[in-house]
Amino acid sequence: MNLILFIFIVLLGFTSYYFGRKKAYTIQSTNKRLTALPQFYGYYLAIWCAIPAFIIFSLWAIFEPTIVKLLILSDYSNQGYLDDELNLIYEKTKALSRGQFTGEITPFIEASAEKYLSLRSIAQSSKAVIVLSIIIASVAYAYKKISSNSRTREPVEKFLKAVLFTASLAAILTTVGIVFSLIFQTIDFFKVIPLFDFVFGTHWYPAKAFVRDSSEALDPTMYSDTFGAVPIFAGTFFIAFIAMCVAIPIGLMSGIYLAEYASVKVRQYAKPLIEILAGIPTVVYGFFAALTVGPFLKEIGNSMGLDVSAESALAAGGVMGIMIIPFISSLSDDVITSVPQSLRDGSYAMGATKSETIKKVIFPAALPGIVGSILLGVSRAIGETMIVVMASGLAANLTLNPLESTSTITAQIVVILIGDQAFGDPKTQAAFALGMSLFLVTLCLNIVALRVVKKYREKYE
Amino acid sequence: MIKINSKNVDVFYGKKQALFNINLDIEENQVTALIGPSGCGKSTFLRCLNRMNDVIDICRVKGQIIINDFDINDKSCDVVRLREKIGMVFQKPNPFPKTIYENISYGPTIHGMAQSKNEMDEIVETSLKKAALWEEVKDRLHEPGTGLSGGQQQRLCIARAISVKPEVILMDEPCSALDPIATAQIEELIDELKKDHTIIIVTHSMAQAARVSQNTGFFHLGELIEHGSTDKIFKNPENKKTQDYITGRFG
Numbered sequence: 001m002n003l004i005l006f007i008f009i010v011l012l013g014f015t016s017y018y019f020g021r022k023k024a025y026t027i028q029s030t031n032k033r034l035t036a037l038p039q040f041y042g043y044y045l046a047i048w049c050a051i052p053a054f055i056i057f058s059l060w061a062i063f064e065p066t067i068v069k070l071l072i073l074s075d076y077s078n079q080g081y082l083d084d085e086l087n088l089i090y091e092k093t094k095a096l097s098r099g100q101f102t103g104e105i106t107p108f109i110e111a112s113a114e115k116y117l118s119l120r121s122i123a124q125s126s127k128a129v130i131v132l133s134i135i136i137a138s139v140a141y142a143y144k145k146i147s148s149n150s151r152t153r154e155p156v157e158k159f160l161k162a163v164l165f166t167a168s169l170a171a172i173l174t175t176v177g178i179v180f181s182l183i184f185q186t187i188d189f190f191k192v193i194p195l196f197d198f199v200f201g202t203h204w205y206p207a208k209a210f211v212r213d214s215s216e217a218l219d220p221t222m223y224s225d226t227f228g229a230v231p232i233f234a235g236t237f238f239i240a241f242i243a244m245c246v247a248i249p250i251g252l253m254s255g256i257y258l259a260e261y262a263s264v265k266v267r268q269y270a271k272p273l274i275e276i277l278a279g280i281p282t283v284v285y286g287f288f289a290a291l292t293v294g295p296f297l298k299e300i301g302n303s304m305g306l307d308v309s310a311e312s313a314l315a316a317g318g319v320m321g322i323m324i325i326p327f328i329s330s331l332s333d334d335v336i337t338s339v340p341q342s343l344r345d346g347s348y349a350m351g352a353t354k355s356e357t358i359k360k361v362i363f364p365a366a367l368p369g370i371v372g373s374i375l376l377g378v379s380r381a382i383g384e385t386m387i388v389v390m391a392s393g394l395a396a397n398l399t400l401n402p403l404e405s406t407s408t409i410t411a412q413i414v415v416i417l418i419g420d421q422a423f424g425d426p427k428t429q430a431a432f433a434l435g436m437s438l439f440l441v442t443l444c445l446n447i448v449a450l451r452v453v454k455k456y457r458e459k460y461e
Numbered sequence: 462m463i464k465i466n467s468k469n470v471d472v473f474y475g476k477k478q479a480l481f482n483i484n485l486d487i488e489e490n491q492v493t494a495l496i497g498p499s500g501c502g503k504s505t506f507l508r509c510l511n512r513m514n515d516v517i518d519i520c521r522v523k524g525q526i527i528i529n530d531f532d533i534n535d536k537s538c539d540v541v542r543l544r545e546k547i548g549m550v551f552q553k554p555n556p557f558p559k560t561i562y563e564n565i566s567y568g569p570t571i572h573g574m575a576q577s578k579n580e581m582d583e584i585v586e587t588s589l590k591k592a593a594l595w596e597e598v599k600d601r602l603h604e605p606g607t608g609l610s611g612g613q614q615q616r617l618c619i620a621r622a623i624s625v626k627p628e629v630i631l632m633d634e635p636c637s638a639l640d641p642i643a644t645a646q647i648e649e650l651i652d653e654l655k656k657d658h659t660i661i662i663v664t665h666s667m668a669q670a671a672r673v674s675q676n677t678g679f680f681h682l683g684e685l686i687e688h689g690s691t692d693k694i695f696k697n698p699e700n701k702k703t704q705d706y707i708t709g710r711f712g
Contacts, residue, residue, distance in 0.1 A: 036571070211524060263518065264518070298610040340555070341557055342551060342553055342555035344516070345513065345516065345549075345555065345558060346551065346553060346556075346557065346618070346621075347546055347557070347567075348513065348516055348544070349511060349513060349548065349549035349551075349622075350544065350545075350548070350568040350571060350621065350622075350625065351540075351541045351542070351543075351544035351545040351568065351571060351572060351625070352541075352567075352571050353541060356571055360557075360567065361557050361558075361567075364558065364559070365557075365558045
């Protein structure tokens with residue numbers, strides 16, 4: 001029903017576009033100059049068709065369920081039901097009307113279900129009638145308003161601006177919403193687990209929290225040694241550090257080669273090839289690390305008499321570094337290429353060699369962009385999940401030995417949230433607290449990055 | 462005395478020939494102006510003299526360019542030494558994104574010309590003084606060179622070029638991005654610099670060529686149509702094309 005109505009509105013929109021344009025042509029043919037191109041008249045009419053329909057649709061979607069619920073439950077008022085019970089009755093009614101109710105059917109609920117169905121159908125048909133009549137009224141009004149000197153271009157341009165604004169607002173509001181949901185859950189978590197224990201505790205063992213029966217009352221003392229985040233923070237930064245040790249030198253050098261040394265032809269093929277690395281799904285990197293690199297390192301280590309875990313920080317970090325190479329090389333290639341040729345010419349004309357020019361002129365000029373690309377790589381490394389889950393183990397060891405297994409924030413969030421979760425449980429909330437800390441870390445990184453870029457920016461012009 | 466002697470120079474960009482059989486002698490310690498309409502090859506010729514065309518992948522240069530009895534197109538030529546001897550100033554001021562001091566010390570550092578900080582300070586000071594910029598920037602040597610005005614930036618580039626004491630300075634339309642006052646300052650400077658350096662300047666302004674140069678070469682469609690003393694070229698040209706160009710009938 002809704003779909004048919006929607007298709008109908010779209011068709012109406014096209015028709016009104018056609019009629020608006022046609023009217024504009026008619027006006028034009030009587031030798032009057034239009035204030036805008038004819039298609040603006042069409043758009044104008046189509047907007048007058050779509051906007052009222054959209055407003056009614058959304059209002060309806062917001063208010064219809066509430067009103068129907070009120071009407072259904074009005075039958076049960078004054079019978080001494082609690083709010084929770086009323087909600088249950090309403091859910092039963094809905095389930096029965098869909099034929100999905102499996103419990104015991106009482107005559108009361110059966111009557112409500114019938115009433116529910118009839119209310120829904122009344123709502124549907126009245127919605128169709130109201131939407132269509134309002135569309136027709138508004139399009140007719142706008143159609144009459146169109147004349148040789150009416151303004152259509154400005155409203156259409158304003159409408160487009162509003163649409164674009166709404167789109168960006170949606171992105172911002174989503175971010176704000178996510179942050180707030182993180183904040184509230186995190187606050188709940190810290191009501192049970194002291195902040196001090198979380199930030200400075202050295203034992204991370206959330207499996208302990210699994211043992212609790214959720215019907216028991218919370219006993220905070222039980223968690224005193226469970227949610228100490230130091231090992232996983234350390235693990236996160238350690239693995240990110242290993243990754244950057246691989247990614248920064250290789251990425252930067254290949255970026256410089258591509259930008260300054262490679263011939264047009266080599267660059268043409270090499271750049272897309274390197275960028276393919278960025279297109280490999282991280283899960284593929286993950287099993288590459290877990291099944292190829294990890295065992296390989298273990299074998300080498302064993303042959304040298306070292307004790308290497310099959311799931312080592314080195315394997316995860318190394319493979320993660322390879323994953324990050326294309327980000328750094330491609331971005332630094334771009335910033336180096338965008339350094340003006342005049343600076344290179346100036347340096348060559350002084351008798352500088354290529355490497356001197358790169359080291360003393362091009363690299364400083366491109367530094368802000370390069371730092372930016374490195375920090376982007378770091379936040380990728382810290383936020384990367386799949387490789388770590390698969391290749392570096394899930395036990396949160398506090399270690400600085402790259403050959404042992406360790407765990408990261410992201411991997412622990414995965415561990416916590418896999419399977420059944422109970423909301424309001426410290427175990428689940430711990431994931432939010434971790435997510436919040438991850439968010440704060442990347443936020444700080446971004447702020448630092450911006451500061452660095454601003455401070456060391458060397459302007460070309 | 463002849464400083465630069467070019468024989469049968471041809472330049473190709475890919476398959477397109479940009480210069481045809483150029484034979485031009487440049488007098489020592491004089492200013493030689495290269496004039497001609499846009500795209501006539503005068504800048505290309507200028508860039509042959511310090512092998513800046515090497516930077517362009519598709520560019521090939523044929524013929525001999527002899528400076529100090531040595532063919533710079535020969536394989537044994539060391540481009541780094543060559544460019545130390547032959548400085549260049551570009552059309553758009555292109556100071557490095559560094560401080561004023563570092564802009565000047567760049568060349569001497571690369572060529573290992575200063576043994577101590579004091580020596581370097583001296584080179585920076587004399588270069589800036591020769592470029593008539595010292596008084597304006599002596600209190601802000603450690604501020605970015607890019608913060609200067611357009612005319613000051615161009616004089617900074619000239620100071621940068623003379624910091625390595627080149628024998629020849631190539632100038633590729635050095636005033637085209639500058640206002641008349643800055644242009645007058647640069648022209649005055651060019652006159653001053655010719656005492657110690659041989660200067661070759663590419664310019665679009667015939668008035669400028671007449672003001673600053675002693676010799677002039679006129680290029681058209683990749684060929685050197687006529688060259689000789691500036692007086693003769695401007696007052697009594699032999700070639701009809703030169704006359705038409707000088708009098709503004711085409712170009």
